[in-house]
Amino acid sequence: MIEFTSTPIMLTLILGAVGVLIPVINVARKEKGSSVYGVIALGALLAAIGFVVYQILTKHVTPSAIFSSNVLVDDKFGSFFAIAMLIVGIMTTVGSFNYMRGRANPAVYYSLILLSSIGMILIAYSTDLVMLFIAWELMSIPTYVLAGYLKKDPSSNEAAIKYFLFGALSSGIIIYGISIAYGLTGSTNIEQVIAGFSKLGPDMMPLAILAVGMFIAGFGFKIGLVPFHMWLPDAYEGSPPTIAALLAAGTKKAGFAAVLRVIIMGAIALNLHWAFALAVIAIVTMTVGNLAAIKQRNLTRMLAYSSIGQAGYILIGLSVAPISPIGIQASLFHILNHSVMKAAAFIAVAGIVTTLGVTHIEKIKGLGKRMPITALGLTISLLALAGVPPLNGFWSKLMLFGSAIDAGHTLSWAPYLAVAGVLNSALSLAYYGWIIRKMYFEEGESNKRLKEPKSVIAVMIFSIIFIVGIGVYPDPVIEFAKSAVPIMSGLPAIH
Amino acid sequence: MTNGLIDFILVSVALLAIGIYGIAVKRNAIRMLFGIEMIINSANLNLVAFSRYIPNSQGQTLALFSIAIAAAEVAVGLALVIVAYRMYRNIDIADFRSLKG
Numbered sequence: 001m002i003e004f005t006s007t008p009i010m011l012t013l014i015l016g017a018v019g020v021l022i023p024v025i026n027v028a029r030k031e032k033g034s035s036v037y038g039v040i041a042l043g044a045l046l047a048a049i050g051f052v053v054y055q056i057l058t059k060h061v062t063p064s065a066i067f068s069s070n071v072l073v074d075d076k077f078g079s080f081f082a083i084a085m086l087i088v089g090i091m092t093t094v095g096s097f098n099y100m101r102g103r104a105n106p107a108v109y110y111s112l113i114l115l116s117s118i119g120m121i122l123i124a125y126s127t128d129l130v131m132l133f134i135a136w137e138l139m140s141i142p143t144y145v146l147a148g149y150l151k152k153d154p155s156s157n158e159a160a161i162k163y164f165l166f167g168a169l170s171s172g173i174i175i176y177g178i179s180i181a182y183g184l185t186g187s188t189n190i191e192q193v194i195a196g197f198s199k200l201g202p203d204m205m206p207l208a209i210l211a212v213g214m215f216i217a218g219f220g221f222k223i224g225l226v227p228f229h230m231w232l233p234d235a236y237e238g239s240p241p242t243i244a245a246l247l248a249a250g251t252k253k254a255g256f257a258a259v260l261r262v263i264i265m266g267a268i269a270l271n272l273h274w275a276f277a278l279a280v281i282a283i284v285t286m287t288v289g290n291l292a293a294i295k296q297r298n299l300t301r302m303l304a305y306s307s308i309g310q311a312g313y314i315l316i317g318l319s320v321a322p323i324s325p326i327g328i329q330a331s332l333f334h335i336l337n338h339s340v341m342k343a344a345a346f347i348a349v350a351g352i353v354t355t356l357g358v359t360h361i362e363k364i365k366g367l368g369k370r371m372p373i374t375a376l377g378l379t380i381s382l383l384a385l386a387g388v389p390p391l392n393g394f395w396s397k398l399m400l401f402g403s404a405i406d407a408g409h410t411l412s413w414a415p416y417l418a419v420a421g422v423l424n425s426a427l428s429l430a431y432y433g434w435i436i437r438k439m440y441f442e443e444g445e446s447n448k449r450l451k452e453p454k455s456v457i458a459v460m461i462f463s464i465i466f467i468v469g470i471g472v473y474p475d476p477v478i479e480f481a482k483s484a485v486p487i488m489s490g491l492p493a494i495h
Numbered sequence: 496m497t498n499g500l501i502d503f504i505l506v507s508v509a510l511l512a513i514g515i516y517g518i519a520v521k522r523n524a525i526r527m528l529f530g531i532e533m534i535i536n537s538a539n540l541n542l543v544a545f546s547r548y549i550p551n552s553q554g555q556t557l558a559l560f561s562i563a564i565a566a567a568e569v570a571v572g573l574a575l576v577i578v579a580y581r582m583y584r585n586i587d588i589a590d591f592r593s594l595k596g
Contacts, residue, residue: 130557137564144571151578158591160575165527165588168568169518172534175561176511179541179554186549188557238593 006074007055008125011048011082012118018044019114026107035097041110042093045117049086052079064486067191071128080484081124081257084336088250088343089117091459095347096242098453099354109149112142113246120254124261129178129188132258136174139254140167140222143247147239159238163247166231170221177214180207190261212274215262222255224308225315226285233292236304241353244300245346248307249339256314256335260328260486263318278319279417286312286424294431299349299359302431303342306385309428310338316400316417320407323414325485327407330399332481337392337470341381344463348378351456361435366444371452375439377460382432384467387425392470395478397425503544510537524576524586528569535565 003009022037055061056079064077092113100106119139126132144167148160182188184207185196197208221228236244289309296302317331351374352367353359368375384393401421407414470477510533517530539558546554580586 130553130560133557134560134564137568141564141567141571144568144575148575148578154582154591155593157575157579157582158593161524161579161588161591164572164575165518165524165531168528168531168572169534171564171568172514172531172538175535175538175557176541178557179507179538179545182542182549182554182557183545186545186551188553 078125097455116142124257163235174218241350249343282315334396368440
């Protein structure tokens with residue numbers, strides 16, 4: 001039995017109790033529309049992140065174990081993702097303070113953010129396919145509502161419907177994959193499923209490959225891997241930009257947690273070919289994402305395509321994971337960095353939308369003079385996304401490409417992953433640089449300084465400190481990512 | 496014994512195929528919801544059928560959870576479709592064209 005005071009249970013209690021309580025307070029209170037709910041949600045998220053850090057510092061957390069006989073495990077891998085998700089939750093909540101002013105039903109909005117955060121956190125902690133599926137749905141269902149939150153706005157509704165249809169299809173595919181895995185192995189525990197897969201005869205192997213393929217397709221929809229990415233730009237563009245931050249930085253990274261928990265199953269079922277398959281998906285994903293981003297004229301849409309490209313970089317580390325020991329470590333580090341960078345970029349766009357009401361790239365000319373702090377935060381996060389030293393994105397990309405070159409000893413094709421990654425980073429600098437050029441080097445309609453939303457300023461300052469701070473001194477986070485890597489000794493030898 | 500299992504799996508695969516066909520071909524939001532429901536229910540049928548031949552009840556437990564979750568999911572989906580209908584007087588997703596690029 002997992003203890004009552006373990007991290008996942010306590011986080012569920014804290015966030016769940018507050019998430020359920022906020023709408024109740026809203027009904028009890030007479031006056032409508034106030035940011036008090038946001039402050040309560042922020043308090044819960046801060047308490048949750050404090051508890052995770054306390055559990056790690058007092059060594060109540062076990063070392064990373066990918067398997068457990070329980071449905072949940074209280075390990076460093078889960079805690080790493082919990083911290084990343086809670087940082088995203090905090091940035092989204094704070095960034096929404098000004099955006100939500102004067103909009104309907106703030107209580108439900110913040111409550112749904114909390115409930116979705118529980119789902120994201122539980123995905124990273126779960127070691128049973130039943131738990132994984134339920135956490136997956138707990139993460140997804142609130143975000144469908146949040147994407148369609150502006151119910152008078154046709155594009156928000158359209159984004160929500162597209163996101164919902166593909167999200168529901170992906171969960172259908174995941175549960176079908178789980179049913180095949182259960183039928184083949186007689187268990188839903190991930191450890192027993194993997195043990196069962198490795199004992200399968202050759203006549204049953206195609207079914208195991210089908211199950212793993214369904215997992216990759218189902219999780220791939222949420223992550224935005226390339227054959228499954230068509231909904232993503234529409235969903236991010238139409239939903240409120242603060243929710244786009246939650247989707248790009250939160251749910252997408254939780255999808256990677258699910259992939260990491262289940263990927264070992266792929267390692268055993270498909271042996272070596274799965275690594276090659278993932279590598280092909282990685283290269284196609286980053287190239288398609290970056291090429292499509294170049295021709296976009298809308299900031300949120302450009303960031304959406306860029307987040308497809310970033311998913312490709314993260315996949316590099318996963319595809320070389322069985323050969324290179326730093327593969328997963330690099331992926332985890334990039335997941336944390338990308339969460340903060342992308343959330344910061346989307347919150348900056350939310351600030352621009354709140355103040356100017358525009359997202360078109362021609363309309364943000366001269367933003368460096370009109371909204372200096374937002375523009376600086378956006379610039380820093382874009383440079384970090386492109387991987388410019390000395391920002392944090394540089395170190396994680398260096399580790400990802402390094403792991404691909406490191407794997408070259410065993411897999412002759414692995415260094416091409418690094419080549420593709422470097423070329424794509426150069427390509428991505430073209431459109432990131434273009435946004436920066438519009439903001440600083442072109443004259444806008446006026447140079448009059450506008451009043452920037454305070455909550456956006458707070459998020460910008462936090463993310464600038466985070467991005468530059470980790471860029472200058474990355475060692476502690478790299479160490480933490482290293483300790484969060486699951487022990488991979490169960491993998492088959494590579495021939 | 497095993498002959499019975501094959502029958503269940505055949506029905507389940509047929510349901511899965513119909514569901515995917517519905518999502519891929521139909522452009523009416525409600526019909527696409529039908530397709531999603533069929534996929535989830537084909538997985539439920541699989542789980543319950545396997546659970547009959549495997550000496551534990553994890554499959555039936557997951558099927559129960561999955562039915563409840565599918566209900567919640569479809570409730571959200573129908574709410575979104577109703578909002579769309581109020582705006583467009585139509586639920587053909589090919590007509591939703593405000594986002595492109």
